[in-house]
Amino acid sequence: MTDSVSADCHPTHGYTPEKAAYLRRMRLIEGQTRGVARMVENDEYCIDILTQIAAVTSALKAVSLGLLEDHLEHCVADAARKGGPEAEAKLEEAMQAIRRLVK
Amino acid sequence: MTDSVSADCHPTHGYTPEKAAYLRRMRLIEGQTRGVARMVENDEYCIDILTQIAAVTSALKAVSLGLLEDHLEHCVADAARKGGPEAEAKLEEAMQAIRRLVK
Amino acid sequence: MTDSVSADCHPTHGYTPEKAAYLRRMRLIEGQTRGVARMVENDEYCIDILTQIAAVTSALKAVSLGLLEDHLEHCVADAARKGGPEAEAKLEEAMQAIRRLVK
Amino acid sequence: MTDSVSADCHPTHGYTPEKAAYLRRMRLIEGQTRGVARMVENDEYCIDILTQIAAVTSALKAVSLGLLEDHLEHCVADAARKGGPEAEAKLEEAMQAIRRLVK
Numbered sequence: 001m002t003d004s005v006s007a008d009c010h011p012t013h014g015y016t017p018e019k020a021a022y023l024r025r026m027r028l029i030e031g032q033t034r035g036v037a038r039m040v041e042n043d044e045y046c047i048d049i050l051t052q053i054a055a056v057t058s059a060l061k062a063v064s065l066g067l068l069e070d071h072l073e074h075c076v077a078d079a080a081r082k083g084g085p086e087a088e089a090k091l092e093e094a095m096q097a098i099r100r101l102v103k
Numbered sequence: 104m105t106d107s108v109s110a111d112c113h114p115t116h117g118y119t120p121e122k123a124a125y126l127r128r129m130r131l132i133e134g135q136t137r138g139v140a141r142m143v144e145n146d147e148y149c150i151d152i153l154t155q156i157a158a159v160t161s162a163l164k165a166v167s168l169g170l171l172e173d174h175l176e177h178c179v180a181d182a183a184r185k186g187g188p189e190a191e192a193k194l195e196e197a198m199q200a201i202r203r204l205v206k
Numbered sequence: 207m208t209d210s211v212s213a214d215c216h217p218t219h220g221y222t223p224e225k226a227a228y229l230r231r232m233r234l235i236e237g238q239t240r241g242v243a244r245m246v247e248n249d250e251y252c253i254d255i256l257t258q259i260a261a262v263t264s265a266l267k268a269v270s271l272g273l274l275e276d277h278l279e280h281c282v283a284d285a286a287r288k289g290g291p292e293a294e295a296k297l298e299e300a301m302q303a304i305r306r307l308v309k
Numbered sequence: 310m311t312d313s314v315s316a317d318c319h320p321t322h323g324y325t326p327e328k329a330a331y332l333r334r335m336r337l338i339e340g341q342t343r344g345v346a347r348m349v350e351n352d353e354y355c356i357d358i359l360t361q362i363a364a365v366t367s368a369l370k371a372v373s374l375g376l377l378e379d380h381l382e383h384c385v386a387d388a389a390r391k392g393g394p395e396a397e398a399k400l401e402e403a404m405q406a407i408r409r410l411v412k
Contacts, residue, residue, distance in 0.1 A: 164308060168301070168304070168305060168308065171301075171304070172297070172301050175278075175282075175297055175300070175301070176294075176297055179278075179286075180283075180286035180293065180297070183282075183283035183286040183287060184286055184287050184289075186287075190283065191279075194275070194278055194279055194283070197278070198271070198274075198275050198278070201271070201274070201304060201307075202271060204304075204308050205267060205271065205307050205308055
């Protein structure tokens with residue numbers, strides 16, 4: 001990975017609106033997981049806990065798809081423009097992340 | 104839902120080893136989501152954040168499958184033994200949870 | 207698996223409307239997979255092929271959820287009513303099928 | 310979509326080894342779906358049918374991931390090199406396909 005490419009390969013740099021939005025979403029998700037722990041603690045109904053976990057999973061999936069889109073748009077596209085083995089490496093790396101998401 | 108069935112329809116009652124284990128797992132997951140927020144905050148590499156989110160999703164899926172198994176084993180099986188419309192209602196409710204998991 | 211339970215453990219017996227419906231759905235799916243092969247043969251646009259494969263996957267998922275619901279309603283519920291190690295074995299077998307679906 | 314890009318946007322052109330391999334895989338999948346129909350016809354055990362459907366779904370997922378990788382490597386990367394609104398359009402289109410796969 002050359003520095004010129006890796007420099008573009010972060011979701012956010014410094015304080016951008018995107019970074020603030022991802023942070024806000026991850027903090028909401030953290031709060032939701034705390035809520036699930038509380039539901040377990042209070043012996044709440046299984047199905048209600050499952051519904052709440054499905055909401056967390058769905059929120060995490062949305063964050064992942066957002067990060068993946070940013071990554072393809074910046075890092076992988078930049079590498080494609082430069083070409084060569086790094087373009088291939090970046091694509092293969094992104095494909096591995098997609099495979100994990102799809103699983 | 105009759106009270107006699109709903110009484111069996113909680114993942115855990117009082118302090119059981121299962122309840123302690125679910126709580127421990129949810130707290131680990133909460134810590135993992137906090138770790139993801141920190142990675143976003145520190146502008147870490149997208150793919151590494153995606154890998155970490157995949158680990159959280161996978162841990163949540165394992166908790167969901169555990170809770171679902173407990174629920175089928177206790178609540179749905181008890182309702183099946185009693186029969187009648189409640190057995191059907193419990194099964195349909197469980198199927199909805201399975202559909203959300205499969206999505 | 208005792209014979210008395212396994213006798214209830216088939217999705218359909220003889221010619222039932224459910225069996226006819228599942229057969230019809232599987233034949234539609236077979237036709238869709240043939241359509242995808244034809245799209246590959248005709249060098250059609252990747253994204254269109256992916257869309258068509260997503261439709262097949264979605265149809266297969268719907269068939270699986272239908273079969274699973276029938277199975278829980280008949281085979282697993284019957285075993286639960288009889289109780290004992292077979293009830294547990296049936297549930298564990300169903301959970302493995304659910305885990306494969308969720309993956 | 311300009312013609313120069315769309316010309317690169319087919320999984321296979323003429324008779325390539327990749328095209329032959331995708332065709333072979335789709336025909337195997339078609340045969341597997343026919344096998345599932347036969348299992349339904351023969352009143353085979355639900356769980357065995359579910360296992361077989363899971364194998365078909367898994368084979369379709371592998372074909373989709375292969376096609377997606379080819380598509381990102383050729384069509385989306387070519388569009389990225391040319392830049393402009395088409396690069397964005399190709400990426401957004403690929404993201405929609407990924408969202409359908411992840412669902």
